[in-house]
Amino acid sequence: MASVARVLIDTPLPQLDRLFDYAIPPALADQAVPGVRVTAPLRVEGRLADGLVVEVGDTSDFDGALAPLETVVSPARVLAPEVWALARRIADRQAGSANDVLRLAIPRRSVAVERKWLERGAPGEAPRARYPIAGYEAGVIESAVDDAGRLALRSLPGVAELGDGTWVGRWAVTLAQAAVRAVAGGRSAILAVPDYRDQEQLEAVLHTLVPEGVVASLDARRTNAQRYAAFLACLDHPDEKRHVPRIIVGNRSVVYAPAAELGLIALYDDGDPLFAEPLAPYAHARDVALVRQQQQGGALVFAGHTRSVEVQRLVELGYLRDVGPVPLVTPKVVPTAAQQRETGPDGGRVPSAAFRTATEALQAGPVLVQVARPGYVSLLACRRCGQAARCTNCAGPLQLASSHAVPSCAWCGRLAGDWSCSECNNTTYRMVTRGSGRTAEELGRAFPGTRVIVSDGERPLTQVSGEPRTLVVATRGAEPIAAGGYAAVILLDGERMLQRESLHVGDDCLRWWSNAAALAAPGASTVLVGVGGPLAQALTLWQQHSYASAQLLDRRALGFPPALRVASVTGKPASVQAALEALENVPIRDVLGPAAVPADGPRSLDDGSVRAVVRFDYAHGDEVASALRGAIVRQATGGRRPPAGRRRGRPAPTLRVKLDDPEIL
Template sequence: MTRRIARIQLESPLPQLDRLFDYAIPAELLEAAVPGVRVKVPLRTAGRMVEGYVVEIGDEDDADRPLSELDQVVSAAPVLPERLYRLARAVADRAAGSAADVLRLAVPKRMVRAEKAWLASDGATPPVVLSAERARAAAVLEEFPTLLEQLRAGERVAVDAPPRLVDGRPAWARLLAAAAASMLADGRSAVVAVPDHRDLDLLQEQLLTLVPDSALVRHDAGQSGPERYAGYLRTLEDAPCVVIGNRSAVYAPVRDAGLVALWDDGDPLLDEPLAPYAHARDVALVRQSLDGCALLFAGHTRTTDVERLVSIGFVAEVQTARRAAPRVVLSTAPEHEQSSARIPSASFRAVREAIDSGPVLVQVARPGYAPSLVCADCRTPTRCAHCGGPLHARARGATPVCAWCGRAAHAWSCPQCSSTRLRLASSGSERTADELGRAFAGARVIVADGAHPVREVDDRPALVVATRGAEPLTPHGYRAVLLLDGDRMLQAPDLRIGEHCLRWWSNAAALAGPDAPVHLVGVTGPVARALASWTQPNYARLELAERAPLHMPPAARVARLEGDTPAVDAALRTLAEDVPGLPAEAILGPVPIDRDGYPGSRALIRFDYGRGPLVTRSLRASVVAAAMKARGRAAAGKDSRSRKATRNTLAVRVDLADPEL
């Protein structure tokens, strides 16, 4: 005799449960238990009910095998299609993580009312027919002569977006909207991921001029739960659509994906902070390999990750028919000027000439008034006497305040020289606005940063002081752009700080109006030359060439392994057995670390992309083995640590964005 069984993916963070479990389907649930639905099942090892998804339905000949039965079908909505599970499994395997963690990012929390409304409508949206919109979208893409044909052929391409404004909006938003609309006109879906809500608003605005609202799905963390879940259910339908959103939008389970596009993949907001820490770029690459859809990377700069793919021929580089670049000036102070002058005379004159005709953008490194203070006599950085946090000034002459605990530092004295005098060590956006307001008497000054968000400014003369990434738009572009604090930005302790600075400066320069000067103050070297000549891919190639001999990412992949010392040592021994030919210098460490009051170890593993599947499979097996061993110790009463510490006996993170080498 045969019986119907369901293979279930459990919603559990435990690594030992990261596989499909067989459950018998009782007679009363035979019709309701279909692939993709949510269910509740008993977990005998834990003695409780857990939720999961039905992945497969099949028949089993061995009816005598003891199996637990499904307890309940939570909903009739098939929210986990096979294509999404396949993607989640592939992403988890690449990152040595759990499919349940990926699904937690991909599938929004269930909202009953939104689900009932969708089921009542039979989950069917009529397809849209685009005719005039197809021609308009194709006209936008004519700037890149071969791009449309390559996208329709399902190729992987990298595009350097035009650094200009079109009708007061960045040209990149129009480009991506046209690519998505062209795919929709062909009867296929498109998925576009951007870093933040400002980019999302711009993209949505451009898309609504090309596609109907019924075909546009916004996937945004700022949406309410019902809105987000309703949008997710829309992506499950047969009718094609355009999905736009932040990093998790790349998981959108559209039925016939024709395009997956990423804007500005170097932005850290596209790097997932939750396990298994898969970057949106890597998810898009995995999805393209599974679905055969087109893949588009666009940006004003190019990351070394994308440049590596271009250099090996995996991604094609698409050039514009006519190259455009802003007028960048490398501004340094002449010898007769004071070396401490923040704005050289040439840049000052450019601002004075430009502000009479419209707004001028001044980009600074940090928000606030004085983000850091030092002793005026010995230059020792100031610290809070209570928590040791850095002190900063909220306004000129104000009492210093701790950036960590918020306490005011009354009667502060230097622990080194006992001086009570303070010096402003840096200028934030508010202090810069104060200084420029005095230098340009009568000029309108606007501050745009995290505490003062400004989306758009008009064409009237103004000094717009903005932190990186917070620059407002203006209808006809800025009459001049002044990039300050470049030398301070480049001193940040980040392995990719050159890439980041070039991206920040390029995005700001792209907001300049026609023939408007862009002054980069006090910076020389390869980064400055790449900006001045607008050859960002050349800088990415240079960075990649310097990283390759050192086996630093992205020339090689890096995994971090940390946990109890015996578990780390055992995992490294297993890795050497499972991955033949792995050189000894590929493993850095292990070194001792403190893990919430318990001693532990950490090691870094550097490996090439060809060995990736073997390395991640071995590391994941070691994580599961360590979790099972820890569970056995806890059950036997030999481990007094908390359940959380026991669960994290061994942890792995692959493809670190900034490994602490």
């Protein structure tokens, strides 16, 4: 019988990111198995620590006497072997700690939820039905699921009606049918989507195809108890004699869900910034999916109406197969860049061509108008000199919540009723940007007798009826699905969206516009206002992958990601310099900086931090991550230990390393 447990201690200290050997007391011999939660003495801190048993064995490399485990917290094996292998690899790849990854993968324990899960019996059998996947060449997606293929899938535009009358995007039907095929073959499927809107569509399709117990939903909006219950539903129950395949749906962290026999892992719209993990070790869900598919096998699918430059790189390397609809389905897109100055009867920013399109379409069904920003007026400026109106308290931008509201700061919320321009002392202002509320007000006057609905972050909608004379004003990403599709789609504020300073601004705008255009009814027009050039051409021809290919070519010439990998090193100047010195013997391309960290928002303080950007080839990623990880550990252990009882006074580490950091681009 095994007598040694190798335990990962739950601690934020980077120097303790390794397995510790503990003796298994005879009383715990049957309970201390891989995957269970335990408590164990931690001599470094002089206390009991929580941990997870990763392995058990008969021997230890430690020559001294092993400390015994204190307790086995629960018999539930919450750490699956495949999740541990994934967490260790992601942590090493991102210069992070396995504990940080597992905090994303395993929710906090709920005793009541866990007790109910242990008391219930094993779930029923998974369905064996297989559904043909329409809209593509016969057998292409099916064979990829069966034979562990890797696809870059161009999703079908349009909406589809389910048997219960619910309308969903056609992309959801495709991914759900692929997942059902994996389950019918005895293997689990993981489907990752950006947010709850997409998740609801997938779940609606799946509930019409498979029994309820087969689908597990890992939804970040739920309480911890609900999330823990959904997590346990992904695990094999102790009463199960064999693995029961499941379809696991969720947002970015679902890529860490336990699935012993993985048949499919699919991401929809991987270019959405919601897939970028804001917590250490900052691994993008796309990269986690790639690593997991390499470790476990199974099919890998990146689907979307647009294609990220990162996925396009993998297509051009031959790692992913490009698959599009057959026959080709293209929405009708009309760019109006040349007519931008010709405004409609409302006298606003809607050109006459778009105005006529909306007027005619409203007689047949609902019309969608996409705008850049929520609220009423998100930016004000001095009427006399044009200087941006700023808060006198924190220098944040002033905004209006309604037509009769007093200007307020977008950062600190302070009212600015006595505002005056800092340049010319003028006390009157003008509107620079109109939000969804102001746009709805203007369009309501321009289209009398029309019902105007607003969908944004404050008033989110997922579904609207297909009734005529309904105008839906939605911010980017908040567009609801209309029954039968929209009779027309008007894309406003294109020029303003493109003014954002980011390497990905063109990719993001094309994705926002394409996702909105995909909600149109067959044959309905989509009018893109005020944008021309390659972006308008890619949208009009529905050749988003061609735009991604052109972007990739430019980034290779400039040495920008994803042609190269980058790492940002942020901290005090001495810490950053020490980290850069650790890279002296590592083959990197170059180092940009260090430079002062730019201020961003009201909470950004000038604390003297600097940031350096390291560029390197993919082949040397592990070496760079290992060297930077060593610098983090040296900084964490370099200070002198304070006296007992005064550990809170120990200075916190200031060095932060982010590989593939999207913020610097």
